[in-house]
Amino acid sequence: LRESLERAKAQKGPSVGQWLEFPGYTLAKTVASLGEDWVLIDCEHGNIDDNAMYLQVGAISSSGVSPIVRIAGSEPWMIKRVLDAGAHAIMVPMCETKEQAESIVRACKYPSSKWPAGVRGAGAMFAPAAFNQNGREYLLTANENVMICVQIESRTAVENVEAIASVQGIDMLFIGPNDLASSMGYIAFDHASIPEVQEATKRVLKAGLDAGKYVGHFALSPEIAAQKYHQGFHFVNCGADIVAITAWMGTAMTTLSQL
Numbered sequence: 571l572r573e574s575l576e577r578a579k580a581q582k583g584p585s586v587g588q589w590l591e592f593p594g595y596t597l598a599k600t601v602a603s604l605g606e607d608w609v610l611i612d613c614e615h616g617n618i619d620d621n622a623m624y625l626q627v628g629a630i631s632s633s634g635v636s637p638i639v640r641i642a643g644s645e646p647w648m649i650k651r652v653l654d655a656g657a658h659a660i661m662v663p664m665c666e667t668k669e670q671a672e673s674i675v676r677a678c679k680y681p682s683s684k685w686p687a688g689v690r691g692a693g694a695m696f697a698p699a700a701f702n703q704n705g706r707e708y709l710l711t712a713n714e715n716v717m718i719c720v721q722i723e724s725r726t727a728v729e730n731v732e733a734i735a736s737v738q739g740i741d742m743l744f745i746g747p748n749d750l751a752s753s754m755g756y757i758a759f760d761h762a763s764i765p766e767v768q769e770a771t772k773r774v775l776k777a778g779l780d781a782g783k784y785v786g787h788f789a790l791s792p793e794i795a796a797q798k799y800h801q802g803f804h805f806v807n808c809g810a811d812i813v814a815i816t817a818w819m820g821t822a823m824t825t826l827s828q829l
């Protein structure tokens with residue numbers, strides 16, 4: 571994952587992945603065979619429970635691709651479940667303040683001389699396999715290897731984005747344009763045509779780059795993903811399983827219903 575982000579920083583191509591809203595080992599395995607740098611398991615809005623998340627983390631990591639998990643909130647117990655499953659990165663929605671970002675970092679880090687405030691418990695049974703490591707190796711490297719991404723997706727978050735970006739341990743800021751537009755009082759799906767959202771997007775991108783962090787943006791098509799990469803974002807998805815299914819099957823049904 572980090573390699574792909576460094577490649578993007580060097581402007582040699584984006585760090586690209588897909589987004590899973592459905593559960594299923596075979597779905598994750600199939601999607602992870604398509605050449606992505608990462609596949610994100612969406613436990614915020616997807617139909618993916620704890621057990622399904624564990625299975626998908628295993629499916630994706632055993633394909634040589636980085637599993638990223640988006641959780642539903644920022645509570646330490648949610649973070650612990652995902653990291654112990656073996657996520658290579660965690661995405662936390664709705665991070666709005668520096669204090670919240672600091673608390674997320676504390677929950678993700680094992681206590682160590684570099685992270686004295688870390689509070690992650692030491693019982694990761696399954697995570698080492700997702701990194702091809704033994705338990706000891708995992709404990710010694712997880713603080714450096716597991717990446718932390720927070721979503722900037724509200725007006726308050728944008729107002730605090732420079733402070734959030736300054737937090738040590740936060741690796742990436744990721745814009746959720748739908749929630750951002752929604753928090754500003756607009757219809758979420760209109761985000762691309764709302765000047766206030768676009769201004770906020772520029773501010774988040776600049777704050778991330780100035781702080782030396784990776785910056786990502788949600789996209790529902792390869793065209794939007796390419797556009798965001800050319801704007802300076804490092805990390806982009808190009809759709810989601812449900813988008814692919816409804817677009818392809820919807821088109822097929824429209825064609826056949828006209829016979």
Ligand code: 3PY
Pocket residue numbers: 721723745746747748749750788
């Ligand atoms: C958003 O667009 O708000 C997201 O969080 C993407 O899922």
